[in-house]
Amino acid sequence: MRPAPETGPEAVKLWFCPNDDLAPGIAATLAAQWLDEHERESAAQFLFERDRRQYVVSHVLLRRVLALESGIPESEAVIWRSSRGRPFLQKPAGGLPRGGRELDFNLSHAGGQNLLGVVRRNRIGVDVERLDRGDQGFDIIVKTFAPEEREWVDQVGPGRARDVRVLRLWTLKEAYSKARGFGLGMAFDAFAFRLGDDRGVLGFRPPDDDLSRRWRFVELEPVPGVLAAVAVVSDDDETVLELRHGFPWARSAPQRLPIPRAPAGPHQAPGTQRNTPF
Numbered sequence: 001m002r003p004a005p006e007t008g009p010e011a012v013k014l015w016f017c018p019n020d021d022l023a024p025g026i027a028a029t030l031a032a033q034w035l036d037e038h039e040r041e042s043a044a045q046f047l048f049e050r051d052r053r054q055y056v057v058s059h060v061l062l063r064r065v066l067a068l069e070s071g072i073p074e075s076e077a078v079i080w081r082s083s084r085g086r087p088f089l090q091k092p093a094g095g096l097p098r099g100g101r102e103l104d105f106n107l108s109h110a111g112g113q114n115l116l117g118v119v120r121r122n123r124i125g126v127d128v129e130r131l132d133r134g135d136q137g138f139d140i141i142v143k144t145f146a147p148e149e150r151e152w153v154d155q156v157g158p159g160r161a162r163d164v165r166v167l168r169l170w171t172l173k174e175a176y177s178k179a180r181g182f183g184l185g186m187a188f189d190a191f192a193f194r195l196g197d198d199r200g201v202l203g204f205r206p207p208d209d210d211l212s213r214r215w216r217f218v219e220l221e222p223v224p225g226v227l228a229a230v231a232v233v234s235d236d237d238e239t240v241l242e243l244r245h246g247f248p249w250a251r252s253a254p255q256r257l258p259i260p261r262a263p264a265g266p267h268q269a270p271g272t273q274r275n276t277p278f
């Protein structure tokens with residue numbers, strides 16, 4: 001069967017799924033059927049059951065979504081990893097059975113929440129973090145930021161408002177770095193975001209090796225106290241964001257949100273928005 005052509009406006013598809021949406025027994029049963037050897041070995045290595053559950057739910061979610069999107073059954077999707085650990089879906093010789101030739105995905109999981117992003121063209125990076133992590137790591141995180149970002153964070157005193165600033169920057173930086181395949185292996189002070197006080201990215205200074213790409217960024221707060229960010233490259237001005245909530249047992253209509261145009265120039269201006277869809 002020939003793959004369907006890639007037509008229509010580009011869609012950035014997101015699945016936001018808390019661990020609690022999948023009962024532990026069901027997650028374990030699906031994992032036993034769907035996960036590959038690498039995933040099973042990774043799951044077995046966790047010291048704490050809570051961490052294993054997080055891993056298992058996120059990978060069951062991943063395989064389910066890849067099946068819905070690509071037409072490859074959950075247990076048959078072959079996932080390979082770059083030298084830096086970034087996972088990719090291996091395309092069968094004849095192409096993907098559903099939805100066009102290309103597919104890129106990125107996964108993030110933290111504190112019982114899972115976020116998966118899928119695009120059919122170009123690259124995607126996502127990151128999700130919980131605000132209520134005490135002061136765990138906030139000061140260390142800030143030290144990795146660019147000077148102008150540190151200055152912006154330091155405009156507010158310790159407390160929730162500062163934590164929000166730190167995590168808004170952190171999720172955006174991780175999403176960008178993950179889209180590029182670097183993970184945490186990137187110098188986080190080599191690029192910078194300029195954020196609106198309440199919402200929205202006002203500017204983006206890319207690192208020197210990445211001046212030509214048209215990045216778009218979206219900030220989300222899918223449930224109160226959980227911050228997420230998405231980074232995608234897109235030249236398509238009609239690009240839309242499709243957000244789905246919960247485990248995708250069946251196909252469901254997404255919530256559709258616009259993605260603002262990618263602005264030009266090294267300090268990209270109004271190319272981001274913050275959505276609070278729930």
Ligand SMILES: CC(C)(COP(=O)(O)OP(=O)(O)OC[C@H]1O[C@@H](n2cnc3c(N)ncnc32)[C@H](O)[C@@H]1OP(=O)(O)O)[C@@H](O)C(=O)NCCC(=O)NCCS
Nearest residue numbers: 083084085086087107108109127128178181182183184185
């Ligand atoms: C990926 C990384 C950013 C994880 O950060 P985190 O905030 O703890 O985790 P998140 O939940 O947001 O993301 C984890 C997911 O990102 C994906 N991922 C892993 N490496 C990635 C990379 N280099 N780029 C993009 N995504 C990556 C994986 O799906 C991973 O989930 P999994 O381990 O369950 O499959 C971090 O572990 C990292 O930098 N890894 C790279 C390590 C490296 O450079 N290795 C060199 C070769 S040994």
